Amino acid sequence: MSFWFTVIRQVGRNLRQTWMSQIMTLLTVSLSVLIFTLFYLIYMNMLNVSDQLSDDLRLIVYLEEEPVPEMKEQLRNKILAFDDVESIKFVSSEDAFTQFSEQLGNDRDVLEDMPRDFLPASIEVTPLKTLRSLNQIQLFSGYLAKLPGTMKVQYGKDWIERFFHFTRLLSIVVLLSGSLLILTTVFMVAYTIRLTIMGRQDELELLKLVGATNNYIRTPFLLEGFLQGALGSTVGLASLYLLFQWITIRFTGQGFLNLIDFAFFPPATVIAIIGISILLCAVGSHTSMRRYLRI
Structure with a gap:
């Protein structure tokens, strides 16, 4: 002491x-x-x-035309050939129109004279948590862009890269x-x-x-x-x-x-x-x- x-x-x-x-x-x-x-x-x-943000990260593949069931299966297999994903969701033109109408809310009246199939069909691909580095997302986006019938792939590229x-x-x-x-x-x-x-x-x-x-x-x-x-x-x-x-x-x-x-x-x-x-x-x-x- x-x-x-x-x-x-x-x-x-x-x-x-x-x-x-x-x-x-x-x-x-x-x-x-x-x-x-x-x-x-x-x-x-x-x-x-x-x-x-990664919980909501999705890659949206816009298609030139509505895929038939056989084509959907082929596209699904090609996507899974790159790597496993969390989910794959096919969105028809009509489903896209409904979602867009709901997003507009009270302004949905602007769509009254528009055909219900004016929006392109798409595939919403949600990657796994392990596939969400910038390099992997870029590689995955480039791979999806080469799928048959693909117009473009969107995932907020500029914002995510920044x-x-x-x-x-x-x-x-x-x-x-x-x-x-x-x-x-x-x-x-x-x-x-x-x-x-x-x-x-x-x-x-x-x-x-x-x-x-x-x-x-x-x-x-x-x-x-x-x-x-x-x-x-x-x-x-x-x-x-x-x-x-x-x-x-x-x-x-x-x-x-x-x-x-x-x-x-x-x-x-x-x-x-x-x-x-x-x-x-x-x-x-x-x-x-x-x-x-x-x-």
């Missing part, structure tokens, strides 16, 4: 002596965590959006911000511990001469790095949560954002981020001790 009491007292003394650098380190760690978690949160929600490219770019930003978090955290904590060690070098050597153990001398510095990691990551995550809540409340209402269920990090992810921050700060503290603490 007396050991930890003395260690905590030494930590408090170190914090008072280098309070300016301690605050700068805390702010740097907090800002680094905030930047990384912000982009990671956006990336995580974009993946959720991708999953939500979304996939944006998600890929966001993943690179997450990696870069994660690297920034590692570098700044380790460097700033190591620099702060170095200042503390240099300011107390004579005192530390004297403690060693009077019989103080290495653990007694090193533990306060490790605990200091632990506190920087815990407090910095907590402040960064708290700031992100407040920003998340502000955006959620500010933009709640009618519009695109209201159609998507955005979510904050689950508790396990929050604990993991705090744990990684503590580990990085401890590594920075240990690195500085090994280099500048001559014991």
Whole structure:
């Protein structure tokens, strides 16, 4: 008990002596965590959006004419020859007219003078979850476009490609911000511990001469790095949560954002981020001790 009491007292003394650098380190760690978690949160929600959109992803094959039952079976077999799919639905011209009329709602009167077969027949193909990467969708679309009697294939190509490219770019930003978090955290904590060690070098050597153990001398510095990691990551995550809540409340209402269920990090992810921050700060503290603490 007396050991930890003395260690905590030494930590408090170190914090008072280098309070300016301690605050700068805390702010740097907090800002680094905030930047990384912000982009990671956006990336995580974009993946959720991708999953939500992929549930409705369908490739629509427009046909030149209504297929007879034998032709339907041939087309079905050719589609399954590429890969298994979740569903294949043949939509006749009349079914397409009915669906279009329902979509128009109160404006369906504009279709009164139109023939019920003016819309082309089509095939709605829903791919499996495992066949929904951008490259696979493009290959599948090209394959469907070569089916007999096909006019064109539609699946929201431009929008989906932009979304996939944006998600890929966001993943690179997450990696870069994660690297920034590692570098700044380790460097700033190591620099702060170095200042503390240099300011107390004579005192530390004297403690060693009077019989103080290495653990007694090193533990306060490790605990200091632990506190920087815990407090910095907590402040960064708290700031992100407040920003998340502000955006959620500010933009709640009618519009695109209201159609998507955005979510904050689950508790396990929050604990993991705090744990990684503590580990990085401890590594920075240990690195500085090994280099500048001559014991």
